[in-house]
Amino acid sequence: MASDCSALPTVVCRQTLQEVMQRMAARGLESVNVIDEHGRTVGRCTWRMMLRAAADGLDRSMPIGEVLMAFSDKWETKQEGVCAAMPMSESDSKATNELERLRRELEETHRLAETMKTVLDAAYEGVVVVDEGGVVREINRAYCQFLGIRREEAIGKHVTEVIENTRLHICVQSGIPERGYIQKIYGQPMVVHRIPIWRDGKVIGAIGMLIFQGVSEVYEIFRRLQELSREASRKEKKEAKPQETAASAPKGIERIIGRHPSIAAVKQMIRRAARVPSTVLITGESGTGKEVVARAIHEAGPHADGPFVSVNCAAIPESLLEAELFGYEDGAFTGAKKGGKPGKFQLAHGGTLFLDEIGDMPLAMQAKILRVLEEKKVEKVGGLYETKVDVRIIAATNKPLEEMVRNGTFREDLFYRLNIIRIHLPPLRERKTDIPALLAYHMDRMCRQFGVALKSFTKEAMEVLVHYSWPGNVRELVNVVEWLISMVEGEKVEREHLPSYLSTVQPAASSLPNGGVKMADRWKEMVYQSERERIAAALVAAGGNKAEAARRLGIHRSTLYEKLKKYGL
Numbered sequence: 338m339a340s341d342c343s344a345l346p347t348v349v350c351r352q353t354l355q356e357v358m359q360r361m362a363a364r365g366l367e368s369v370n371v372i373d374e375h376g377r378t379v380g381r382c383t384w385r386m387m388l389r390a391a392a393d394g395l396d397r398s399m400p401i402g403e404v405l406m407a408f409s410d411k412w413e414t415k416q417e418g419v420c421a422a423m424p425m426s427e428s429d430s431k432a433t434n435e436l437e438r439l440r441r442e443l444e445e446t447h448r449l450a451e452t453m454k455t456v457l458d459a460a461y462e463g464v465v466v467v468d469e470g471g472v473v474r475e476i477n478r479a480y481c482q483f484l485g486i487r488r489e490e491a492i493g494k495h496v497t498e499v500i501e502n503t504r505l506h507i508c509v510q511s512g513i514p515e516r517g518y519i520q521k522i523y524g525q526p527m528v529v530h531r532i533p534i535w536r537d538g539k540v541i542g543a544i545g546m547l548i549f550q551g552v553s554e555v556y557e558i559f560r561r562l563q564e565l566s567r568e569a570s571r572k573e574k575k576e577a578k579p580q581e582t583a584a585s586a587p588k589g590i591e592r593i594i595g596r597h598p599s600i601a602a603v604k605q606m607i608r609r610a611a612r613v614p615s616t617v618l619i620t621g622e623s624g625t626g627k628e629v630v631a632r633a634i635h636e637a638g639p640h641a642d643g644p645f646v647s648v649n650c651a652a653i654p655e656s657l658l659e660a661e662l663f664g665y666e667d668g669a670f671t672g673a674k675k676g677g678k679p680g681k682f683q684l685a686h687g688g689t690l691f692l693d694e695i696g697d698m699p700l701a702m703q704a705k706i707l708r709v710l711e712e713k714k715v716e717k718v719g720g721l722y723e724t725k726v727d728v729r730i731i732a733a734t735n736k737p738l739e740e741m742v743r744n745g746t747f748r749e750d751l752f753y754r755l756n757i758i759r760i761h762l763p764p765l766r767e768r769k770t771d772i773p774a775l776l777a778y779h780m781d782r783m784c785r786q787f788g789v790a791l792k793s794f795t796k797e798a799m800e801v802l803v804h805y806s807w808p809g810n811v812r813e814l815v816n817v818v819e820w821l822i823s824m825v826e827g828e829k830v831e832r833e834h835l836p837s838y839l840s841t842v843q844p845a846a847s848s849l850p851n852g853g854v855k856m857a858d859r860w861k862e863m864v865y866q867s868e869r870e871r872i873a874a875a876l877v878a879a880g881g882n883k884a885e886a887a888r889r890l891g892i893h894r895s896t897l898y899e900k901l902k903k904y905g906l
């Protein structure tokens with residue numbers, strides 16, 4: 338049966354055997370039409386003919402027109418169906434081998450492509466690949482997270498539709514690499530490299546790399562230098578200040594102590610998250626540092642000069658939550674304050690709103706939060722109009738939100754809206770190597786704050802503290818340090834000074850097969866007991882003034898209220 342040759346894909350007779358084979362293999366073509374410069378059909382090439390040519394050892398740089406000529410004594414290539422009728426010869430086995438080799442080559446190519454994708458996704462820097470037309474062909478996870486988009490949304494689009502101020506498409510045309518260029522994305526100056534990809538003397542695409550730490554790192558070094566020179570001049574003037582000053586107090590990411598790889602990865606995520614306005618979801622057990630991370634993102638981002646407003650969704654009764662978050666108008670309800678009250682969203686305008694314990698937010702309120710996230714407008718309780726708000730949302734929880742979505746206690750749409758950038762904080766027992774640095778940091782910080790001589794830990798005391806499982810995580814560690822400052826007279830914290838529950842040798846809570854939960858509960862109980870006593874003592878010292886007691890304890894007022902409720906104080 339004769340087929341319609343004009344419907345076949347075409348190749349030009351000056352294209353090489355290699356090019357035609359690659360094209361046919363890549364697209365799985367059985368045959369192609371060969372045309373001359375004037376568009377006239379000069380013959381038809383079949384895949385089988387290609388294999389025969391390869392098996393016969395024809396030069397792969399030979400133009401396909403000449404290949405056709407070379408075979409014309411064997412086959413009449415202009416006739417339809419001739420190839421199918423081609424008699425089998427001894428070189429057929431060679432052709433079969435060649436086919437097998439090509440199949441293996443293709444498999445290997447697929448495998449390499451998979452490996453390449455994994456490598457790209459594991460890279461800390463943003464990587465994007467465009468083809469000769471400037472169309473995005475590959476983009477890694479880091480870049481997607483930075484841009485706040487999904488990979489599928491970016492692939493296939495022209496790069497100018499995906500990345501602001503890009504020149505990758507120009508790099509493809511010029512073939513000139515551009516290294517260390519500054520490109521503004523979301524108003525942030527970023528360091529980028531643009532590297533053309535060459536093949537067979539032609540630019541077939543370009544790779545773009547986004548160096549996350551570039552500019553900020555330079556600023557950071559500059560800031561530290563400034564700080565060092567300020568410190569030097571302070572020393573010269575012999576201005577001894579026992580209290581921590583605002584200038585020397587660590588800020589943002591510097592407050593996050595730890596060099597464990599999991600914490601290094603968290604810091605990297607913070608830097609990325611700071612540069613985009615996307616919502617962030619921070620997960621981790623209680624006391625792992627979720628609020629510290631949220632503040633670090635705020636302070637490293639463009640809204641750093643704006644307010645950071647923290648709301649503990651679990652601490653506010655359901656009936657008051659709406660008024661607390663959105664505010665209320667004068668006379669909105671019985672007991673409403675005269676003149677009304679702005680909500681947390683309004684208070685956070687131009688800054689960040691940290692929604693702590695988001696997993697405890699009632700479903701009805703979740704729907705309202707979702708609306709604000711989508712429309713960026715809030716309406717006060719009893720209000721008649723909506724107000725625009727520019728607020729960056731960071732949410733945190735120690736609840737398993739995915740599971741809550743599955744059992745219907747957390748809205749799926751809100752979960753996906755919040756989960757754009759996800760940062761998980763591992764429990765302290767999984768990053769024990771950070772314990773000495775955390776102890777030293779908080780000891781130093783609090784000794785300065787209280788104006789007392791610095792205390793250090795003996796090796797034996799440190800060993801106990803490192804082996805302890807810290808069910809209350811870093812918060813518990815901070816509490817222990819504070820307790821030690823008030824209890825230990827001298828400048829050395831010895832093993833004997835430690836509360837007995839710390840020095841009892843215990844296996845890590847997580848490694849206990851059966852009694853683990855029970856034992857962890859018992860330790861928690863002991864920690865709670867000591868916390869309860871500290872709060873009660875702070876309240877007495879502050880003469881019953883809760884704001885003052887919270888200040889003395891170094892915790893937020895809402896946290897104190899929550900704890901007073903928890904301990905029945």
Ligand SMILES: Nc1ncnc2c1ncn2[C@@H]1O[C@H](COP(=O)(O)OP(=O)(O)OP(=O)(O)O)[C@@H](O)[C@H]1O
Pocket residue numbers: 592593594595621622623624625626627628629630693733735775778811812815
């Ligand atoms: N990596 C860290 N470096 C230094 N201090 C830390 C770190 N992580 C936590 N902390 C300290 O531990 C205490 C608890 O941190 P934070 O309030 O951020 O925890 P959290 O996870 O938000 O707790 P919760 O879930 O109970 O609200 C704070 O005093 C904080 O300064």
